[in-house]
Amino acid sequence: MNLDISAMVEQMWSAAKGPLGNAAGAAEPFAKSQFTNIGQTVASIGEGIVTGQITKEQAKYLLSIQEHATKSALLAVEGLGIVAVESALNAALGAVTSLVNGAVGFALI
Amino acid sequence: MSFLGRSILASILCVCFLTGCTVHLIMDYDPTLDQGITTAQSTMEQFFSQMDAEVGTPDAAFAKNQTFYVTMDAQLRTIATRAQSEPKSSIVVKQITELQGSFSDLKGLHQADGDKGLSHLEISAARSGIESEFISMLTLQLALKNRLKTPLTVPTAPTITK
Numbered sequence: 001m002n003l004d005i006s007a008m009v010e011q012m013w014s015a016a017k018g019p020l021g022n023a024a025g026a027a028e029p030f031a032k033s034q035f036t037n038i039g040q041t042v043a044s045i046g047e048g049i050v051t052g053q054i055t056k057e058q059a060k061y062l063l064s065i066q067e068h069a070t071k072s073a074l075l076a077v078e079g080l081g082i083v084a085v086e087s088a089l090n091a092a093l094g095a096v097t098s099l100v101n102g103a104v105g106f107a108l109i
Numbered sequence: 110m111s112f113l114g115r116s117i118l119a120s121i122l123c124v125c126f127l128t129g130c131t132v133h134l135i136m137d138y139d140p141t142l143d144q145g146i147t148t149a150q151s152t153m154e155q156f157f158s159q160m161d162a163e164v165g166t167p168d169a170a171f172a173k174n175q176t177f178y179v180t181m182d183a184q185l186r187t188i189a190t191r192a193q194s195e196p197k198s199s200i201v202v203k204q205i206t207e208l209q210g211s212f213s214d215l216k217g218l219h220q221a222d223g224d225k226g227l228s229h230l231e232i233s234a235a236r237s238g239i240e241s242e243f244i245s246m247l248t249l250q251l252a253l254k255n256r257l258k259t260p261l262t263v264p265t266a267p268t269i270t271k
Contacts, residue, residue: 069241076204079252
């Protein structure tokens, strides 16, 4: 079965990274590794169908598992993005706190 | 943004600065939940290793492995309930729901194979997908855990010399 896994991974990553903005970089290595793994498994299921080792009914279950795995990876990417955004906001708040405390000379906030 | 909108936002930021609060967009790290996910993975891995060793034997039949399906179902329900009880946990809850979906597929596949049991190829493909899900879940748990180690404020103000 001819499946261009690299192209598939790039397509999946392009679709996933959009909403992440600047936080995309933090999630990229994880996401690409997961998408590659899922792509390779999908290819092996395809080969199993072609060689008759897997029936269509069995393939349906196995592909559904890969679909769940893909959704879970996308959810993790979303979560990693949120953690990154949260850290940036809190770092900014921390910097303001430091400036205010520095200006008044004691730990006001 | 309207004047009213700007006023509300400014008020929230003032309260935030005055109370020293931090922005919280996603659930807190819960070590019990993390442990529950690890335990569920261990149960799943043990099952896959056992099935892989028993391919083609009577012990691989679906009917002979009911205990695993009952135990795993209970473990997944337990972590799902735990996650649902946490605020801002929707992403983690959805990940557990996906894992429950994969577990249901695995059960359906095994049931369809009946007395024959799972083949090496089926075990390999199912295991790969489900392991991938555990990696996704544990990666997010690790990020939640590590954010606790990040200092959120700079505690020291410049020294005032008189």
